[in-house]
Amino acid sequence: MSQPAESAVSAVGPVSPESPENTADSAALARIYADIEKSAGLLDVPCERAKVWPILTAYEDKLARSVIAFRVATGARNAGDLDCRFTMFPASTDPYAIALANDLTAKTDHPVGAFLGEIHRNFPIDTSGIDFGVVGGFKKTWSFFPADDLQGLAPLAELPSAPPALGENLDFFTRHGLHDRVSLVGIDYRHRTVNTYFAHAPAECFQPEGMRTLLREIGLPEPSERLLRLGREAFGIYTTVGWDSRKIERICFAVMTPDPFTLPVAIEPKIEHFLHHYPHDGDDRRSVYAITSAPDGEYHKVQAYYQWRAQMLNVMLLSDSEEGGA
Numbered sequence: 001m002s003q004p005a006e007s008a009v010s011a012v013g014p015v016s017p018e019s020p021e022n023t024a025d026s027a028a029l030a031r032i033y034a035d036i037e038k039s040a041g042l043l044d045v046p047c048e049r050a051k052v053w054p055i056l057t058a059y060e061d062k063l064a065r066s067v068i069a070f071r072v073a074t075g076a077r078n079a080g081d082l083d084c085r086f087t088m089f090p091a092s093t094d095p096y097a098i099a100l101a102n103d104l105t106a107k108t109d110h111p112v113g114a115f116l117g118e119i120h121r122n123f124p125i126d127t128s129g130i131d132f133g134v135v136g137g138f139k140k141t142w143s144f145f146p147a148d149d150l151q152g153l154a155p156l157a158e159l160p161s162a163p164p165a166l167g168e169n170l171d172f173f174t175r176h177g178l179h180d181r182v183s184l185v186g187i188d189y190r191h192r193t194v195n196t197y198f199a200h201a202p203a204e205c206f207q208p209e210g211m212r213t214l215l216r217e218i219g220l221p222e223p224s225e226r227l228l229r230l231g232r233e234a235f236g237i238y239t240t241v242g243w244d245s246r247k248i249e250r251i252c253f254a255v256m257t258p259d260p261f262t263l264p265v266a267i268e269p270k271i272e273h274f275l276h277h278y279p280h281d282g283d284d285r286r287s288v289y290a291i292t293s294a295p296d297g298e299y300h301k302v303q304a305y306y307q308w309r310a311q312m313l314n315v316m317l318l319s320d321s322e323e324g325g326a
Helices: 020-042 049-058 095-101 112-122 153-157 164-168 170-175 208-217 225-231 269-277 311-315
Strands: 067-073 083-089 127-133 137-144 182-188 193-198 236-242 250-257 287-294 297-307
Touching: 020 049, 020 067, 020 269, 049 095, 049 137, 083 137, 083 311, 095 112, 095 127, 095 137, 112 137, 112 182, 153 164, 153 170, 153 182, 164 170, 164 236, 208 225, 208 250, 225 250, 225 287, 269 297
Parallel strands: none
Antiparallel strands: 067 083, 067 297, 083 127, 127 137, 137 182, 182 193, 193 236, 236 250, 250 287, 287 297
């Protein structure tokens, strides 16, 4: 069982400008904001301090020890925004409660608003995090299970607020050896969807015929050659479901790499420009490159790490030798 969620109010208490520690914290926060603004500018994405700063201050006491990444994606769904991801919050953190307490998202009676609390009360949580868009604001929460205690999909599906699609597709996940390998759950409050990540997936899931079978069985288009080439190097697979459909909406294959330009995919010029110039902490550059299959076609995502922590490899169930693209 997880620890009790910490109070959102205590996590974001008032900052006294006279305190030297708070002055240092404010300087660090200003640096992060400036680098987010610069990163957004590389993509011609507008960055308004009034929209981004309240998110930074809400999670300020978590950021020094967090892993911070910037995510860029292709496709109409992702156009015109730069996503920022903060992870490795302490296990006791309730990131959704913090968002509500700071008016970063509206309270809702939809089951999406209750699902995170149910997960944290009923499952062991190792760490958590959030996503927000420079334009779109607060979007997601992330809950990581311990690396040595992957969870089953069936107990997740039994939670009162779980999307029905989790249970409806349990046979599919079981058939492909994914049902007992859940490492991470993401909750998208804007689109009202849930991502379930599967670690140590069977090798056949990353073979061309295995990928074709996965997509075919859930009614997604035939995979492109780019997806098949990337999938052979993937460390992770995840699916997306929602409350409005009993189908699996999307499936994604992801590769961790120190150099995305060595991967067997063509990177769009704007994303290539971003990867060459985005600010980052130190020389240990890492990225996650992913291709998602959706009903209307494939789109690509690059998660470039701005602030890295070596412990993140353990959270992602990876070792240095398992990184692709080297």
